[in-house]
Amino acid sequence: MIQSPGFLLTILAFVLVIGPLVFIHEMGHYLAGRWFGVKAEAFSIGFGREIAGWTDRRGTRWKLGWLPLGGYVKFDGDMNPASQPDAAWLSLPAAERQRTFQAKPVWQRAIIVAAGPAVNLTAAVLILAGFAFFYGVNATPAVVGRIEPNSAAMRAGLRAGDRITALGGRTITTFADMATYTALRPDEQIRVDYARGGKPASTSLKIGVTTERDRFGNTFRKGVLGIRSARPEYRRIPLWQAPGYGLAMTGDVLRGTLDGLGQIITGRRSVDELGGPLKIAKISGEQFSLGWPALVWLIAMISINLGFINLLPVPMLDGGHLFFYAIEAVRRRPVTPQVAEWAYRGGLAALLALMLFVTLNDLGSFGLWKNLAGLIG
Structure with missing residues (x-):
């Protein structure tokens, strides 16, 4: 519902x-x-x-x-x-x-x-x-607890007890690191580095794809390996260490943003995923309905x-x-007023074009264009 x-x-x-x-x-x-x-x-x-x-x-x-x-x-x-x-x-x-x-x-x-x-x-x-x-942080180690049947991990030969150390060359420490990395890369071929019995090994696999639907009707296409953890671990962080974790999490979000932007630029992710104020308003309402923490x-x-x-x-x-x-x-001197003026005019035009594009994207995500097409048809 x-x-x-x-x-x-x-x-x-x-x-x-x-x-x-x-x-x-x-x-x-x-x-x-x-x-x-x-x-x-x-x-x-x-x-x-x-x-x-x-x-x-x-x-x-x-x-x-x-x-x-x-x-x-x-x-x-x-x-x-x-x-x-x-x-x-x-x-x-x-x-x-x-x-x-x-x-x-x-x-x-x-x-x-x-x-x-x-x-x-x-x-x-x-x-x-x-x-x-x-609330603490998810400190579940990146150790394979169970492999889903017919999953990317099973086809790559991973086994229970393997400790994932890197995905696509990026160091992995926790299960959350692994889930975040794979979620952004559905259908991508990557290298997996892991340790089995204390010995390093590596393999390659193609990340699986799943489509999820939340309670608000939003659908998400995300990558999955088909790996389950053995036992989730959450750890409360002392107050004096919390800013460091906040800084690290902010860095992770920024890196994810850069990854997503790079995927859009290279065509691996659809520009339809870009959103503007209307989409932010929609998501804000949905998160508010879930409670203040969300x-x-x-x-x-x-x-x-x-x-x-x-x-x-x-x-x-x-x-x-x-x-x-x-x-x-x-240069020890500013750029000429003429150069600055034309640059800012170009920047303004680009921002207005982007705003128009993301607004049209937002309206499309709300089903406006499909509804109009249905009325015209």
Whole structure:
């Protein structure tokens, strides 16, 4: 039976997920800017027309926009998307110009820009550290307990008691490592390194494929080896060790994100799996209906991806700014305003095209195009 969280719960969950993540991202920029003496003109959650706001004693306008799909901090003198000095900036009084973003050395500007993604990644580390402390971690060793009949593992000659040490050249420590690696690689041929009776050995196999369906009607195509563990082991993590586990889990998620992106680029994974705000809202509602722990876990996953995406060297994103600052640091002077302007125009066009594509993907995953085709037919 397919369960639906409902429209209102979905909207609420989406706000609870996106709102705090956008806030802490922009707060990272804001606090780093204040640290270096840059005045902020505006701090906005959401885009478009202001629906509520106030001005603090420093002159910063804190506001909510009607379109809750992001946010921004506008620093003094930040008069164009590329944050390039212009005639209006040059005309400012010297004392006022010193408080502007463009007046700061390149290393300070880089820190201010990088602070947003850094805070997102730090938030994820802390959330995952909390899960490690309160719920423990799956410490089941990557030892074969049972082989499923007619599975990839059986065809490769693996046996109960074998300890898997590497898959596709990637070191495997726990059963969870093995499951995560194989889930992302259905139908792929890989090398398996293992130890049998203390002696190293290796074989190759083609990862099996299974399709699963959750309680919300979502289907997932994932890879499986056909291996079961002998005895699951969960271990509580001391508080002082939890941040390290949170950092390691964040690294694993980032590596999985890079793996998935590489598979899409090389055609091994369908671009239909790319999703946008509508899909995030749908998943948020589903996870919220499962309880607060599931929603908080989702917040950590999206926070990691938000930090990662913003670090990509694409103009209009934080990573694009950092790319230009790196060029400026090497050349000892910024790129010309004309080059920056055209780069940011291209980046904006690419982001808008991607947003349109993922929105169409989202609508397709909801069955809109099939329904329209049925009506037309």
